[in-house]
Amino acid sequence: MWCHDIGREHAANKPLLKTVFQVMTRLFSPRKTTLLFVIRDKTKTPLEHLEPVLRDDIQKIWHSVSKPSDHKSTPLSEFFNVEVTALPSYEEKEDQFKEQVAVLRQRFFHSIAPRGLAGDRRGVVPASAFSFSAQQIWKVIKENRDLDLPAHKVMVATVRCEEIANEKFSCLTSDESWLALEASVKTGPVSGFGKKLSTILDIHLSEYDKEAIYFEEEVRNAKRQQLETKALNYVQPAHQCMLGHLRSRAFENFKKGLEHSFNKGEPFAASVRVCTQFCMSEFDKGAADAAIQQANWDPTRVREKLRRDIEAHAASVRSEKLSELKAKYEKQLSEALIEPVESLLDVSGRDTWASIRRLLRHETESALSKFSTSLSGFELDQATYNEMVLDL
Helix, strand or coil, X not given: CEEEEECCCHHHHHHHHHHHHHHHHHCCCCCCEEEEEEECCCCCCCHHHHHHXXXXXXXXXXXXCCCCHHHCCCCHHHCEEEEEEECCCCCCCHHHHHHHHHHHHHHHHCCCCCCCCCCCCCCCCCHHHHHHXXXXXXXHHHHCCCCCCCCHHHHHXXXXXXXXHHHHHHHHHCCHHHHHHXXXXXXXXXXXXXXXXXXXXXXXXXXXXHHHCCCCHHHHHHHHHHHHHHHHHHHHHHHHHHHHHHHHHHHHHHHHHXXXXXHCXXXXXXXXXXXXXXXXXXHHHHHHHHCCCCCCCCCHHHHHHXXXXXXXXXXHHHHHHHHHHHHHHHHHHHHHHHHHHHHHHHCCCCCHHHHHHHHHHHHHHHHHHHHHHHHHCCCCCHHHHHHHHHHC
């Protein structure tokens, strides 16, 4: 019986499965072995859709294995009973996960019972003969030098380093410092976030290094890289949350700063530039503080989102202020014309309309002069400027 746990590294399992096939066809007795594949963290995709894909991959690996001449056309089913089962996510459905694990455990406990996981019991030996049987198996392995079997230390390192990595990842997920940091960043920006998270990650990675230091270097480093990648993927949402807080804070500061500058009488376009530069710099400093040593995560996408938000808000405020400005001067012009024109009409004479035209020209020129001065602070393009002047 051979049980293999499949997470999200299915492609990395193919060489190991190929080795198992090769050994079973070359070395052992013809009794069948059950290959039980356990898919962890099953998604919403039904098992009946996942299983055919997995079985197809297994069949392809079987065809690629070099076999003795008398087994070249032997089907996979002659040597193996292939079974596939799936377990839900432990974190999302803990009770359901434990129930299904308990059922699976019973299959192992009663593996030698009829229809148990041990399946075909041909070739089994009693316990009293196990030592001699193991010696003979090892003798056959040594005599088949062309087998592509990994060195013993590599096999041990692979199993043990993976166990250590899983243990350290579990420690990370339950680390009180990490849980407190994760909870804090959900409510708002955390000062020194990057340094705190880097320290937490370094503690658990260093613990892995201490425990795995005596195992085969290449395997040890590969499993460490997998652990680091898994840990970074796990904490990255918290980092993204931190960047989101920084973006929101910088954007709010931009809105307040722009309104304050405009109310003080500062030119609008210049105020937009100054406030934009300040808030983007504020975000960059925060993003640098949030960066962690173990990853090179680029905050550019969040930064560009902040810039787009700033530009959209500035355009909206500019449109609003220009409309207010235009309405202001239209009102002033109307007030400057209504009473004088009414007076001229009350005492109408031969030059009344000439006087009205002179009044209109004078007040219009005066309003346009002031209006143009006010518009200069917005730094409008010539076409927009001309259109607003003509409208007034």
